[in-house]
Amino acid sequence: MAGVPDISPAETWEALKADPDAVLIDVRTDAEWNFVGLPDIADLAKQPLLIPWQMYPSMEVNRAFAEHLRKAGLTEANSLYFICRSGARSLSAGMAAQAAGFPRAFNVADGFEGPVDAEGHRGSIAGWKASGLPWRQR
Template sequence: MKVLTARQAWEMLEKDPENATGNADDGAPRPILVDVRTPPEWMHVGLPDADAMTAPLLCITWQPDRQQEFVEALLEAVPDQQTPLLFLCRSGVRSHHAALLAENAGYADVSNIVDGFEDQHGPGKGWRSSGLPSSYMPLSGS
C-alpha cells in the first residue's frame, strides 16, 4: 500500500490536464477516490469536490463490523482490480483499514491518504485544511 498526503492525492486527481495523471487517451485507468466516511460526515463535514477532479468519487462507508459488505460493494463498484484506488477518511485510520481490505481483495494499486479529509497531523494538513476543493452534498432522505 502506498501512503499519500491529501495534496499528493490531489495532484493525481485534479482536472488540470498539465498536472493530472492517467489521461483517458493513454489507456491507463483513471484513479478513483474512495471516501470511506459515514453519510453524516459527508453531509455535515463535506466531500472532496468531484467536479474539480478528473477522477470519480466513490463513497462507501467502512465499518469494522461490516468489512465483507465493504469489500462486496467495492468489487461491484470497481470490477477492474488494476484501477488505482485512493482511500480517504477523516484522519487516515479508517482509510488505512479499507485500503488493506482492498489489497487483500486483489486490488493492485492501493493508496491511503494519511492525513485524511479533516485532520492536521502527520505529514500533511488534510484535504480541507490544505484548501483542496470540497463541497457539501445533502443526502436525500436525511
C-alpha cells in the same frame, strides 16, 4: 506493493488528475458525508466513490466492502485512493482492498479533516481541507 502507502492530499489530487483510472474512495459514514462535507473533484471530471468502511451508527465494519468495490466496476488496474476523517479507517480499508485483490491501494494521509488543533478543532492543521483542496457540503 508491500503495505498501503500514505500519500499526501496534494499528491492524491495530482494522481487523480494524471491517471484516468485513479479513483478517490471516501470511506467515512453517510453522517460525515452529509454534515462535514466531501472532497470535490468535479474539476477533474470525477466524483468520489462513497463506500463506508464502518456502518453508522453501530460502526461495525462493512463486511461487503470489497464487494462494493467490485460492484462499482473497479478492477486491479485501478489506483484506489482511500480517504476518511484522519487516515485511520482509510488505511484499514486500503489493507482490505489489497487483500481482496486490488493491489494499487493508497491511503490519503491525514484524511479529509486531519488531526485536532490546539483548540480541539479539525480541518486546519493537515488533511484535504487544510491543504486547500476543493470540497463541498452535500
